[in-house]
Amino acid sequence: MRTQNIEVGQTYTAQVPHSLPGSRYPITRNDIDGALKVYALKAMCGHRFAFTVTEIHHDTDTVTGFRERSTPHVDSIELLPEQIAALGLTAGPRYFLVGGSVFDADHKTVGMPYLQTVTMPARWLHPLGEPVPLPVPESELWSEIRAEATGMTADQVTEKAEEFQERMDRLQEREEHTYWSESSIRENEARRDEWARISAVMAIQEMSTYDPENDIESLDRESENRD
Structure with a gap:
């Protein structure tokens, strides 16, 4: 899609190419922030996902927005009163699990939702629900x-x-x-x-x-x- 056909607040389907040419997406040691952004795009190569637009950059034909993801790893999460009691901690203070993983009662990891902010070319966006073509007629x-x-x-x-x-x-x-x-x-x-x-x-x-x-x-x- 082109930026003039995209609206802020709307959700689209992002289709990231299978590979990104190094000439267009260079990684340089002197630009750490830029390198991290390129690494983030390369990690999404070949993927399709829902993408909600928050900013449109007409000068560069790019858009900024977010995708919903989940991870079992958390930076910090506050313990519930029953968890504090089960651990034998003193009631009253607030306790946090720092830099750990979240598990359910069956000891399976639980995906914690978070939003990943990404800036990508507008041409990677397609109308939400656009069918995927068959690989053969x-x-x-x-x-x-x-x-x-x-x-x-x-x-x-x-x-x-x-x-x-x-x-x-x-x-x-x-x-x-x-x-x-x-x-x-x-x-x-x-x-x-x-x-x-x-x-x-x-x-x-x-x-x-x-x-x-x-x-x-x-x-x-x-x-x-x-x-």
């Missing part, structure tokens, strides 16, 4: 799946649809998505939908095994794409 994907499904039973086709649903679920459980994971989610969704469609067609047409030549819906779809 749908028509190629459909042809590949129909070829693989040929001769399969209804149960085998249903298992394939469930397999891609499980893959989607695993990818969506990740807290932070990269280009790869977002693209994989999109592709697995398309594959799941096509396997599920074939399963439904087999049930309606009472196919014992899948025959693409009898898949009227698929043949009509191919004809529409050619037109």
Whole structure:
């Protein structure tokens, strides 16, 4: 996007390139602050995340804003009264955990939310909710799946649809998505939908095994794409 199309206070999808050219993002020893900013951008390479704009810099075509993150590490956190009692500390004073990690009752680390402020090129921003394109055209994907499904039973086709649903679920459980994971989610969704469609067609047409030549819906779809 361009700065003139961006509004302060609005949230967009930031898509950070897979790599940043050293000529455009140099790291120099004499500019520690600038180097830290470049390191922060490089750490985000290949990632997609929601980004809320707080400042727009028209002269440099950049924007400043924040992204929500979480970490189990904290600089300091105040102990609750029950925690003070459990530790056998004297009641009254305030106590803080300094430079530690937060765990739950099962001794698993707990992610503490925080906001990371970043300045980035405006061109990295996209409208929130803009779909991730498939890595291959749908028509190629459909042809590949129909070829693989040929001769399969209804149960085998249903298992394939469930397999891609499980893959989607695993990818969506990740807290932070990269280009790869977002693209994989999109592709697995398309594959799941096509396997599920074939399963439904087999049930309606009472196919014992899948025959693409009898898949009227698929043949009509191919004809529409050619037109």
